[in-house]
Amino acid sequence: MTSSKSTIDILVALDKESISTHEAELATQGIIVYDQFMLKERYYGDRFLDIPLIELAEKHGRERVMANTVAVGAVLGMLGLGTDIFFGIIEDTLNKKGSEIVKLNKDAFLAGYEFAVKRCLQCAFTVKPQNKPRMLIGVNEAIGLGAIASGCKFYSAYPMTPSTGIMLYVAGKAKEYGIVVEQAEDEIAAINMAIGASYAGVRSMTGTSGGGFALMVEGLSLAAMTETPIVIALAQRPAPATGLPTKTEQGDLLFALHGGHGEFPRVIFAPGSPEQAFYLTNKAFDISQRYQIPVFILTDQYLSDSQWTEGDFDINKFVHKDYRIRGDSLEAIKDYRRHAITEDGVSPFGVPGTSTRLIITDSDEHDEEGHITEDPEIRVSMVDKRLFKKMGLIKKEISPPLFYGDEKPDIVLFGWGSTYGVMKEVVDIISRHYKIAMFHFSEVFPLPSTEMLDYIGILRGAKKTICIENNATGQFSRLIKAETGYEFTHHINRFDGKPFFADLLARRIDGINR
Amino acid sequence: MVSIDDFKGKTPAWCPGCGNYSILRAFKETLVELDIAPHEFTIVSGIGQAGKFPHYLRCNTFNGLHGRTLPVATGIRLANHRMPVIAVAGDGDCYGEGGNHLIHAIRRNIGVKLFVHDNQIYGLTKGQASPTSMEGVVTKNQPFGVLSGQLNPIALAVALDCSFVARSFAGDIIHLKQMMKEAINHRGFALLDILQPCVTFNKVNTYEWYRQRVYHLGDNYDPKDRISAFEKSLEWGERIPIGVIYENKRQTFEERIPVIKDRPLIDHEIFTEGWRNSLQKALDEFF
Ligand SMILES: Cc1ncc(C[n+]2csc(CCOP(=O)(O)OP(=O)(O)O)c2C)c(N)n1
Ligand code: SF4
Ligand SMILES: [Mg+2]
Numbered sequence: 099m100t101s102s103k104s105t106i107d108i109l110v111a112l113d114k115e116s117i118s119t120h121e122a123e124l125a126t127q128g129i130i131v132y133d134q135f136m137l138k139e140r141y142y143g144d145r146f147l148d149i150p151l152i153e154l155a156e157k158h159g160r161e162r163v164m165a166n167t168v169a170v171g172a173v174l175g176m177l178g179l180g181t182d183i184f185f186g187i188i189e190d191t192l193n194k195k196g197s198e199i200v201k202l203n204k205d206a207f208l209a210g211y212e213f214a215v216k217r218c219l220q221c222a223f224t225v226k227p228q229n230k231p232r233m234l235i236g237v238n239e240a241i242g243l244g245a246i247a248s249g250c251k252f253y254s255a256y257p258m259t260p261s262t263g264i265m266l267y268v269a270g271k272a273k274e275y276g277i278v279v280e281q282a283e284d285e286i287a288a289i290n291m292a293i294g295a296s297y298a299g300v301r302s303m304t305g306t307s308g309g310g311f312a313l314m315v316e317g318l319s320l321a322a323m324t325e326t327p328i329v330i331a332l333a334q335r336p337a338p339a340t341g342l343p344t345k346t347e348q349g350d351l352l353f354a355l356h357g358g359h360g361e362f363p364r365v366i367f368a369p370g371s372p373e374q375a376f377y378l379t380n381k382a383f384d385i386s387q388r389y390q391i392p393v394f395i396l397t398d399q400y401l402s403d404s405q406w407t408e409g410d411f412d413i414n415k416f417v418h419k420d421y422r423i424r425g426d427s428l429e430a431i432k433d434y435r436r437h438a439i440t441e442d443g444v445s446p447f448g449v450p451g452t453s454t455r456l457i458i459t460d461s462d463e464h465d466e467e468g469h470i471t472e473d474p475e476i477r478v479s480m481v482d483k484r485l486f487k488k489m490g491l492i493k494k495e496i497s498p499p500l501f502y503g504d505e506k507p508d509i510v511l512f513g514w515g516s517t518y519g520v521m522k523e524v525v526d527i528i529s530r531h532y533k534i535a536m537f538h539f540s541e542v543f544p545l546p547s548t549e550m551l552d553y554i555g556i557l558r559g560a561k562k563t564i565c566i567e568n569n570a571t572g573q574f575s576r577l578i579k580a581e582t583g584y585e586f587t588h589h590i591n592r593f594d595g596k597p598f599f600a601d602l603l604a605r606r607i608d609g610i611n612r
Numbered sequence: 613m614v615s616i617d618d619f620k621g622k623t624p625a626w627c628p629g630c631g632n633y634s635i636l637r638a639f640k641e642t643l644v645e646l647d648i649a650p651h652e653f654t655i656v657s658g659i660g661q662a663g664k665f666p667h668y669l670r671c672n673t674f675n676g677l678h679g680r681t682l683p684v685a686t687g688i689r690l691a692n693h694r695m696p697v698i699a700v701a702g703d704g705d706c707y708g709e710g711g712n713h714l715i716h717a718i719r720r721n722i723g724v725k726l727f728v729h730d731n732q733i734y735g736l737t738k739g740q741a742s743p744t745s746m747e748g749v750v751t752k753n754q755p756f757g758v759l760s761g762q763l764n765p766i767a768l769a770v771a772l773d774c775s776f777v778a779r780s781f782a783g784d785i786i787h788l789k790q791m792m793k794e795a796i797n798h799r800g801f802a803l804l805d806i807l808q809p810c811v812t813f814n815k816v817n818t819y820e821w822y823r824q825r826v827y828h829l830g831d832n833y834d835p836k837d838r839i840s841a842f843e844k845s846l847e848w849g850e851r852i853p854i855g856v857i858y859e860n861k862r863q864t865f866e867e868r869i870p871v872i873k874d875r876p877l878i879d880h881e882i883f884t885e886g887w888r889n890s891l892q893k894a895l896d897e898f899f
Contacts, residue, residue, distance in 0.1 A: 231899050233895075234898060235898045239898070246894065247891045249882035251877050251880060252687065252690065252691060254687065271894060272871055273871060274894075275890070275894075276871050276877070276880045277871065278691075278869060278877055280686075280690065282683065282716075283712055283713065283715070283716040284712060286680065286683070287680075287682075287683040287686075287713055287716070290676065290677070290683035291683045291684070291686050291687035291690070293676075293684060293687060294656070294674065294683065294685060294686060294687020294688040294689075294690075295688065295690055295691040296691075297674055297684070297688060298654075298687065298692045298695075298878060299691060299692065299878050300691040300692075300878055301882070302687070302691075316680075317677070320676060320677050324674070408898075410895075411895055413888065413891050413895065418883040418888070419883075420882070420883060449878070450651070450672040450695065451651065451652065451653075451672065451694070451695040451878075452878075453651065454649070454650075456650060456651055456671060456672050456673070457654075457672050457673075458666075458672065458673040459673065459674055459675070460667075460675040461675060461676050461677050462659075462675065469622060469667050470664065470667050470675065
């Protein structure tokens, strides 16, 4: 499974409200677990499983609070998952509290487990056992880990849901990996601090959500003008303004693309899973250092607040290249100029204080040395260097989208970022009925060239092309049209604050094709 | 040994007679006397007449945005606290647009030295009121006179327990040099507010006006006493004290961050064999 669906298989109701709110969402085979003594109410019918959670807790776990453990036991029993995994976890986490506590937890768990195995006759769930251990990881952690493993040494941010998890993860590892994490007084300070640290020679990053990014845009433009590398994680949530702080939306693609005054190069990545986030964070750091530009990692609340099981991540695939010039190598450049005009537009990235060379830069237009100027010729050559020369090269770094499904599809699903999992699942669900395929973009700007994978050609060859976006206006669709001229035949947009669910999305696509 | 010529930069475009010239001269002489070479420190400046300061010098320079000198300077210090970092800003730059950053830089006690060229006016944008303009002063943009109260940066800094608070006057180079030296040598954040006549747009606070009022704090004054510092900080009008008004020995931010206490961040090597091997542990935690 790579996405959420709209229905619930097992609902553990610890109060009556949980039943009244969620009963309608129960799957056909779904079951509601409750305790008639806890809820002081009896429910009738096949879909209700009455388990004496409190009684079993008091009897086997000695205390009422153990009802939670009994419930976990019941769920695992219903799923037929065995007791080993849970026992292992209990031992790992509760060992500090002594063997007595471990035993009580195990007994309570077992009571729930056995009860469910005996009584849940209509339980038809099967869960495939995993033969190899897998990671349990969220996107914010994957970005934080990716940043640390890319040599990030400085993270400054102002807390804002749903981006805060990245800062929390990095802060938790600050001591071990030697990272300075600073909670800035506001987002303006956050990005300016990161730019300062980056100028001084350490890899730096900031993270925020739409409202905070609105405060950062002047700093973004500063990073561009001073050619100071920076990585910005932008975790989207529904806006305008404070919007729906704990819900999801893909509403800031065009904001990330156009934010900041003036014209300058930037790169935007939009991972669709922790695995993509991990590797793209490394690519973000590498490209940002190499071309001395801002690079975005765009996520959203759905991605940020979910946990995935993933196979192993391989750090050996990371690019670990140091583009800085320091000490003797900097000293050796006789006529060092921070913004020297070079063939590829990239000037030597000198680090101040490591040699007698001076590192000078300016938010005003500047000459090669870095000093303020209004000379029109220098202005034009700087724009040429900063923007045009670099942009051509950066475009070559961008990987093609992921193509999945029928090779010559009639229907093409098109999306970016967090819709990766749900689109893939939908392709699997409806490929029995249709010749269907999907394109998923995790590198969204600049758009990948069509040389390696002619996605525009495949779109043109299909009968129905559906751009699926978690926003109201189809921002990616507009970007595709602006850059390639291609117009989708259909759009599916969701902007009620919820992610797409595989079953509902499949139905909508089915509807389009009927 | 460094000499004045080592710091020769572009020819300043300031108006003849501008107080910035003497600040520039005082600064160069201070560097020579402290024997600090151009590559050994960094100036972060904002936007305004004061913001152009580093271009008229020769040194590592980050001329950033209007109001944002302190966050950039803080980032540089956190990356490399072996390097002296001096923030140069105007009164509008630092007390207006970037006021919030001042409060928090003082709270952190980050080892940045902030020199404010306080001309009590917006010079670059041609004469609007600044936060330190005196109440009632009429400008083209304030035809009814300045209605808001005058910001008192010295009192603000003392209230925040700033570890070094001083005022000097561009018309008293010897004093100014002394204050610059003490600020640079101070451990922790230093605020040096420099009264700087703007001969073109501030017709009230002229050289003459300042000369009649400023006086040196004598040897009897104890800058370590916070209550008397408060009292001193409130003096403005007929008499304006210059000198170190308040000083304390609070620990610096850099000293309190365990990660960089012993070694600046810039010295932490990345991409080494040992560093790469250490990463696996963080990955394994997810299994
Ligand atoms: C974000 C932003 N707002 C406004 C300006 C325009 N601006 C440039 S300098 C300045 C004020 C200058 O006053 P001050 O900081 O006191 O410096 P001075 O010129 O007096 O030295 C203003 C408003 C700007 N550059 N950036
Ligand atoms: S306008 Fe005022 S501050 Fe600016 S250069 Fe002229 S005198 Fe100096
Ligand atoms: Mg001013």
